[in-house]
Amino acid sequence: MLARIFIADLHLDAVADLRCTRFLECLHAEAHWADEIFILGDLFEAWVGDDDDAELAETVCHGLKQASQSAALHFMPGNRDFLCGEGFAARSGAVLIGDPFLTSDGLVLVHGDALCTDDLDYQRLRKEVRRPPWQAELLAKPLAERRAIARQLRTASTAGKADKAQDIMDVNAEAAAALLEDSGAEILIHGHTHRPGMHHSGRGVRYVLGDWNRCGWLLRQAHRRLQLECFSLARPYPGA
């Protein structure tokens, strides 16, 4: 029986934050239960490079590395942590996976931002920051400067979202259906939109992971059964 956990959008930004504590507890508990753990992007609020020596990067990578001894960890970078590369993989024990990623049993996984095709401004930005020369130029800057840039980008992103209609920041239904069709899958799993739920479409089922805010979210797979779960961040993680 295949046991898996899927999570996304934790947006970790400080070790002192409750989300970080609960994530490490969750990871510890679920790594003993699951064969595989998939982190589908935006684990970090920002990732400024694999050489990041901040306490958050050290603590989270250490927790992941420990968990990787009990479960196979798979990490798909999101739009916040797209700079996570092979250095991060080595530090964390996670294997980097592409977006989209098709599992051996036919689930298609994405972060979700590429499916928000109605948001043309965002798609232009996404294309730009994914260009290798753009990334190389950024990574060549000193850590302190990269941290300052990450702060600026965050402020600009918050301001940009406030002006946008809610529906253009959601997944485009046709883009989701096309992805299922192209990958020959019946189940699509993603995060990014912070709108947890389960949607039936003609082609299959789309599970949307929630962001970790007041509660934490995960999708649990036991054999072919998938279950979306949430838990309070106010209390220690069950079984931790």
Ligand SMILES: [Mn+2]
């Ligand atoms: Mn995202």
